[in-house]
Amino acid sequence: MIVLKAPQDQVLSVLQAVAGIVERRHTLPILANVLIRKTGSSVQLTTSDLEIQIRTTADLGGDAQDFTTTVGARKLIDILRTMPADQTVSLESSAAKLILKGGKSKFTLQSMPAEDFPLVQEAANFGPVFSVPQKTLKALLSQVSFAMAVHDIRYYLNGILFVAEGTQLSLVATDGHRLAFASATLDVEVPKQEVILPRKTVLELQRLLSDAEGAIEMQFANNQAKFSFGGMEFVTKLVEGKFPDYNRVIPRNHTNSITLGRAALLSTLQRTAILTSDKFKGVRLNIDPGTLRVAANNAEQEEAVDELDIDYSGDSIEIGFNVTYLIDALANMNQDMVKIELSDGNSSALLTIPEDTQFKYVVMPMRI
Secondary structure (H helix, E strand, C coil), X not given: CEEEEEEHHHHHHHHHHHHCCCCCCCCCHHHHEEEEEEECCEEEEEEECCCEEEEEEEECCCCCCCEEEEEEHHHHHHHHHCCCCCCEEEEEEECCEEEEEECCEEEEEEEECHHHCCCCCCCCCCCCCEEEEHHHHXXXXXXXXXXXXXXCCCHHHCEEEEEEEEEEEEEEEECCCEEEEEEEEEEEEEEEEEEEEEHHHHHHHHHHCCCCCCEEEEEECCCEEEEEECCEEEXXXXXXXXXXXXXXXXXXXXXXXXXXXXXXXXXXXXXHHCCCCCCCCEEEEEEECCEEEEEEECCCCCEEEEEEECCCCCCCEEEEEXXXXXXXXXXXXXXXXXXXXXXXXXXXXXXXXXXXXXXXXXXXXXXX
């Protein structure tokens, strides 16, 4: 039986959409596979890592019969990538194997029974559905995701806090040294919901969301979130735990503020960062009326100094930062200007966008 028959680029893009969560090494061998469920000429592809499940449906030709199986996802993708984009490829079932053909090429692949594939058990009590434009959510994720922790023992920091309340959707990420907050206004009012999305889910959503027109529908349960967009359904476990009170972390009433060009500051920091030591990414900022001086040195007694002219008449401040934390924030913003608010050399700094209350980035100082 012919399971599917379609151009290589169409089959490959559908497979790649679901295969991002498939690990190369797994305790359960079947989790390296994609579940193929054929109904008529429609083919449904599902992948899972027991915590996240992605499903998409496409019309990929083939015989109009019902059929299910599983086959190695990465292997299938690797083979398809080597074939010409306009070539028609087919997947046929034969005994317990699948045969992939394209041109004069033929690959015989081992399959595993579909009934052994562990589907994620969906929660029974999802909250109300609400939707936001895909590009809005993609923009919010890019504004905060760099501040997520990686393998932190405080597992609730290895992800992003989603807060939906009224007409506001806010995303927050922190690794304990810095905190990023971004929000957007929704077209609809939603009841208050707070959930923590795991790091892997966030990265996968960023990969799959597009800047094109189209909405993403969201639903949250106690321990699960469900997203539907672009013909895909994405179910993920949530991180259980209490996220820090981000409102207490965001400083208010700073006495000194500077507004300057984002690109110029980013270039200055990137240049100076070259002479920081690998382990100790510290830079010193000296802020004086009219001048911002950035300096760094390393164990080889090398030093970098750069200056920017600024419109500033406040206190003289000397403060140290991990330069990576500043570069991450500036590189993920696309506005022309950035506002930096400070109290003194020992307090956290607040980076915002002038005339915009929907983005805030807090970074702790470091001793240099």
